[in-house]
Amino acid sequence: MDWNANQWGNNAKIQGYKVDMNPKRGSVAYWSAKYHVAWVAAVDGNRVLIEEYNYDYNGNYNSRWIDKNVVDGYIHFKDMSATLPPIDLTNYFTVNPKKVAAKVNSWVYNNKDTFSAATQSREIKKDEMIDIVRIEYSSTGYPRLVTKEGYLSANKNYFVKLPDNINDYITTAQRLVTKENIWVYSDKDTFSAETQVVQIPKDTMIEVKSIIFSKDGWPRLVTDQGYVSANKNYVKPVLGNIDDYITIAQRLVTKENIWVYSDKDTFSAETQVIQIPKDTMIEVKSIIFSKDGWPRLVTDQGYVSANKNYVKPTIDNIDQYVTNIGEVEVKQDIWSYNDKDIFASNTQSVQIKKGTILTVQGIIFSKDGWPRLVTDQGYVSANKNYVSLIN
Numbered sequence: 001m002d003w004n005a006n007q008w009g010n011n012a013k014i015q016g017y018k019v020d021m022n023p024k025r026g027s028v029a030y031w032s033a034k035y036h037v038a039w040v041a042a043v044d045g046n047r048v049l050i051e052e053y054n055y056d057y058n059g060n061y062n063s064r065w066i067d068k069n070v071v072d073g074y075i076h077f078k079d080m081s082a083t084l085p086p087i088d089l090t091n092y093f094t095v096n097p098k099k100v101a102a103k104v105n106s107w108v109y110n111n112k113d114t115f116s117a118a119t120q121s122r123e124i125k126k127d128e129m130i131d132i133v134r135i136e137y138s139s140t141g142y143p144r145l146v147t148k149e150g151y152l153s154a155n156k157n158y159f160v161k162l163p164d165n166i167n168d169y170i171t172t173a174q175r176l177v178t179k180e181n182i183w184v185y186s187d188k189d190t191f192s193a194e195t196q197v198v199q200i201p202k203d204t205m206i207e208v209k210s211i212i213f214s215k216d217g218w219p220r221l222v223t224d225q226g227y228v229s230a231n232k233n234y235v236k237p238v239l240g241n242i243d244d245y246i247t248i249a250q251r252l253v254t255k256e257n258i259w260v261y262s263d264k265d266t267f268s269a270e271t272q273v274i275q276i277p278k279d280t281m282i283e284v285k286s287i288i289f290s291k292d293g294w295p296r297l298v299t300d301q302g303y304v305s306a307n308k309n310y311v312k313p314t315i316d317n318i319d320q321y322v323t324n325i326g327e328v329e330v331k332q333d334i335w336s337y338n339d340k341d342i343f344a345s346n347t348q349s350v351q352i353k354k355g356t357i358l359t360v361q362g363i364i365f366s367k368d369g370w371p372r373l374v375t376d377q378g379y380v381s382a383n384k385n386y387v388s389l390i391n
Contacts, residue, residue, distance in 0.1 A: 006032040009073045018076040021069065023048045026080030029071040040074065042140055043082065049140060056117040064116040065139075087141045093154040094143055096135055097161035101213040102128045106158050108150040113138045121150045127212050129162065129171060160217045169219045169230040173208045175242055176221070176235040177289045184226040189214045197226045203288045205238060205247050205295075238293050245295045246306040249284045251314045252297070253365045258310045260302040265290045273302045279364040281314060281323050281371075314369050321371045321382040323363055328373065328387040330356040336378035341366045349378040357390065 001011055008030045013019050023029065023043050029050055030037045038052035041063070048068045055062040093100075102124045111119040124130065133146045135154065143154035152159065163169070170176065180202045187195040200206065210222045211230065219230040228235070239245070246252065256278045263271040276282065286298045287306065295306040304311070315321075322328060332354050339347040352358070362374040363382070371382040380387065 005030060005035040005037045008037055008075060012075040012077070019073050020076075021071075021073060023068050023074045024076060024079040025082050026078055027074040027076050029066075029074055032072045043068070044139065060117075062116045064114040064118070089143065091156050092143045093145060093156065093159070093161070094135060096132055097145075097159075098132055098164070099162040099166055100130055100132060100145065100152075100159040101162055101217065101219075102126050102130070103158055103160055103213075103215075106152065108147065108152060110150045112136055112144045112146075112151045113140070115151075115153065124152070127210070130159075160213060160215065162213070162217045162219075166219070168232055170208070170221065170232060170235060170237070171211055171219055171230065173210050173222075175238045176206050176208055177238050177293065177295075178202055178204045178206065179234055179236055182228060182234045184223065184228055186226050188212055188220045188227045189216070191227075191229065200228070203286070205242075205287075206235070236289075236293055238289070238295070242295070244308055246284070246297065246308060246311060246313070247287055247295055249286050249298075251318055252282050252284055252311040253314055253369060254278055254280045254282065255310055255312055258304060260299065260304055262302050264288055264296045264303045265292070267303075267305065276301075276304070279362070281318075281363065281365075282311070312365075312369060314365070314371070318371070320384050322360070322373065322384060322387055322389050323371055323382065324389060325360050325362060327390040328358050328360055329390055330354055330358065331386055331388055334381065334386045336375065336380050338378050340364055340372045340379045341368070343379075343381065352377065352380070358387070 003011060009019050009032060023040050025040055025042060027040045028037055029040055038050035040048055041051050042049040046068050047065050049065050051063050053059060053061055105126050106124045108121040108124060109115050109119045110121045130147055133148065136144050136146050138144060145152040145154050178200050182200050184197045184200060185191050185195045186197050206223055208221045208223060212220050212222050214220060221228040221230050254276050258276050260273040260276060261267050261271045262273050282299055282304065284297045284299060288296050288298050290296060297304040297306050330352050334352050336349045336352060337343050337347045338349045358375045358380065360373045360375060364372050364374050366372060373380040373382050
């Protein structure tokens, strides 16, 4: 016997089952031309609540209300009591959770009674946060989460309640800086000694790839190393224009006269320590951040602005250059130049013979970071292949 959906009505009649246009809970609705069948979950006058699969031709489960006359008939294999059994609400939100995060990809629907492909409004991605306005119930007694966009399932398999103090947590992927030493963990759901991976020192900048939520609703920062707490007691945002600042400890050169300060949080006349002249090389020991998120350069003398308008990196092989004031001996015939930024034939000033002793009056850097020796004959290369420091 052929049991394609278009044959259910005839087959049921042949086997002695009652087939008519009177839906009962537990009966089977069928459409011959559409090759489709569905189970009747409830009847409300001329409205019939059906449950089905493959309504969207993708094999998915679906539930919707239909007019009782849109089908070709109802097969009464085993009708059930018209009284719906009580719904087990154990796994549903029945009190407004205020804010939730999606545990899986889900949908917003525009009809609280019918959750189907036809009533889908917008897809919600896993770990998306949603504000909940209130709880409402469908005509069959299922709770729905009401949002500004529509209705969500209140099933806790799909959404997790976020902490009431969620505003105390970072919930947007961005660059952050650690406010104290913190741990990276391997398990987003369990932050314990057993899941610790590596410790990140205070004042370290971290790149947050995304925000993910634990099974209990705690936001976690996803980094290349693992999961980090999003609690604002441990991390804080960096400046929006952080790319305009030096954020890696290294040797730098001052681009103009700048001040060293005694207080990382307050750069003012009262906290000025000493002025560093333009074109001075400074050794940055570490990067630290002010309470307001400004990166500071830590030096032996105090704190210096990390703004790239004031400092720039030296060349990588700076150790191959003379960077101290004193006397140098010329190791081979070389030229002095009248332009610190361009060492070329058209800027040559005078040729200096091998063995000449030069007094270095100062160190200056080109716009590209090359150190130059300032002498009474002009600018000379500081490369140790050409000069050697005597004292």
